[in-house]
Every structure is written in structure tokens, then in C-alpha cells.
Amino acid sequence: GENVEQHPSTLSVQEGDSAVIKCTYSDSASNYFPWYKQELGKRPQLIIDIRSNVGEKKDQRIAVTLNKTAKHFSLHITETQPEDSAVYFCAATTGTASKLTFGTGTRLQVTL
Amino acid sequence: DAGITQSPRHKVTETGTPVTLRCHQTENHRYMYWYRQDPGHGLRLIHYSYGVKDTDKGEVSDGYSVSRSKTEDFLLTLESATSSQTSVYFCAVETNLGEQYFGPGTRLTVT
Numbered sequence: 001g002e003n004v005e006q007h008p009s010t011l012s013v014q015e016g017d018s019a020v021i022k023c024t025y026s027d028s029a030s031n032y033f034p035w036y037k038q039e040l041g042k043r044p045q046l047i048i049d050i051r052s053n054v055g056e057k058k059d060q061r062i063a064v065t066l067n068k069t070a071k072h073f074s075l076h077i078t079e080t081q082p083e084d085s086a087v088y089f090c091a092a093t094t095g096t097a098s099k100l101t102f103g104t105g106t107r108l109q110v111t112l
Numbered sequence: 113d114a115g116i117t118q119s120p121r122h123k124v125t126e127t128g129t130p131v132t133l134r135c136h137q138t139e140n141h142r143y144m145y146w147y148r149q150d151p152g153h154g155l156r157l158i159h160y161s162y163g164v165k166d167t168d169k170g171e172v173s174d175g176y177s178v179s180r181s182k183t184e185d186f187l188l189t190l191e192s193a194t195s196s197q198t199s200v201y202f203c204a205v206e207t208n209l210g211e212q213y214f215g216p217g218t219r220l221t222v223t
Contacts, residue, residue: 046211089155098206099170100212
């Protein structure tokens with residue numbers, strides 16, 4: 001089955017700096033890669049996703065890049081703000097039904 | 113919130129007792145999922161459903177069963193709860209675009 005590795009497990013950045021979280025996947029058939037943000041005690045929330053026919057996708061301060069050859073994808077957050085502090089999860093799936101395989105999460109702390 | 117509710121939100125139960133968690137959705141999504149979340153493991157798929165009475169196993173299905181008799185409800189049952197099943201359980205639905213949205217979660221403690 002699919003295996004997703006996520007790094008780093010914790011990340012501390014100063015407000016205004018950029019943050020990058022990286023994930024690798026094992027199944028070359030995976031074609032959908034969502035990212036979730038989870039605040040303490042809350043549900044995971046979908047913040048951005050990318051499909052295998054696209055190399056990069058942006059939404060305001062967040063972007064995701066995908067390298068199918070190397071089987072890795074990354075989340076980029078620019079101009080970080082304290083409210084970006086949360087745990088971020090990457091995931092991968094080969095499609096319908098989208099049985100997501102998740103990474104183990106990155107705890108991002110944005111300090112003032 | 114994609115119209116997803118879970119009940120109960122919190123439950124404490126004793127080892128060996130049966131437990132049923134309910135996921136209810138209001139938007140007629142075909143696919144529904146049950147995940148468990150544990151520190152160091154992220155979210156792991158327990159079971160999923162691709163329609164009424166159509167279910168299949170996920171990565172960590174041992175000790176769990178599911179049922180879906182109506183489109184809107186997906187039930188997760190622990191036949192005989194064990195301490196290793198102490199976890200936070202999330203239900204999710206999948207939209208027509210393939211995006212998954214999660215319910216608020218159920219925190220289950222097995223003593």
C-alpha cells in the first residue's frame with residue numbers, strides 16, 4: 001500500500017518568514033495530494049490540494065508543489081502569521097474511493 | 113462544515129463493552145470514511161463506504177465493524193472495546209470533486 005513520509009515533525013518560524021513542509025509518497029499511481037490544517041482540539045481542515053496533472057498550485061499565501069518523478073510534494077506558506085500555528089498533514093491517494101494515506105504531521109509554530 | 117455531525121462527541125467506556133459511533137451527513141455524499149487519530153500516527157483509515165450497504169476495510173479495521181443503511185448515516189461499532197482503541201475518531205465525506213471533509217470528531221476513552 002501507499003506510504004507517506006512527512007518532514008519535519010516540528011517547525012518553528014518567526015512571523016513573516018516562510019515555512020516549507022515536505023512529503024514523499026511511495027505509490028507512483030497516486031494522483032491526488034491534499035493538505036490539511038488542524039488546530040488544537042479541532043477537525044482537520046482542507047487548505048489546498050493538487051492533482052498529478054499539475055506541478056504547482058497557489059492560494060494566497062499558501063502553495064503546493066508536486067514532483068512526480070521524485071514522488072514528493074511540498075507545502076509552502078509565505079509571510080507566516082501567528083494564526084498559521086497548527087499541525088499540518090499531507091496525504092496521498094490513487095483516486096476514487098479516495099482512501100487517503102496521511103503523513104504523521106508537522107507542528108508549525110509561528111513566533112512573534 | 114460540509115454538513116457533518118458526529119455523536120457522541122465524547123465517550124468513556126469500559127473494556128469489553130460494545131460502542132457505536134454515529135456519523136451523519138446532510139449533503140447526500142456517496143463516499144464516507146472513518147479514521148482514527150493517534151499521536152505519532154496521523155490519521156489512519158478504519159473503514160469506508162461507497163454507498164448504502166457497500167463498505168470496505170481500511171488500513172486498521174481489526175476490531176471494528178461498520179454499517180450504512182441510509183445515505184446520510186455511517187455507523188462505526190467496536191464490538192468489544194479495548195484500551196488500544198482509545199483514540200479520536202473522525203468521520204469524513206468525499207465530494208464529487210474528490211475532496212474529503214471531516215466531521216468534528218469523537219473522543220473515545222476505553223478504561
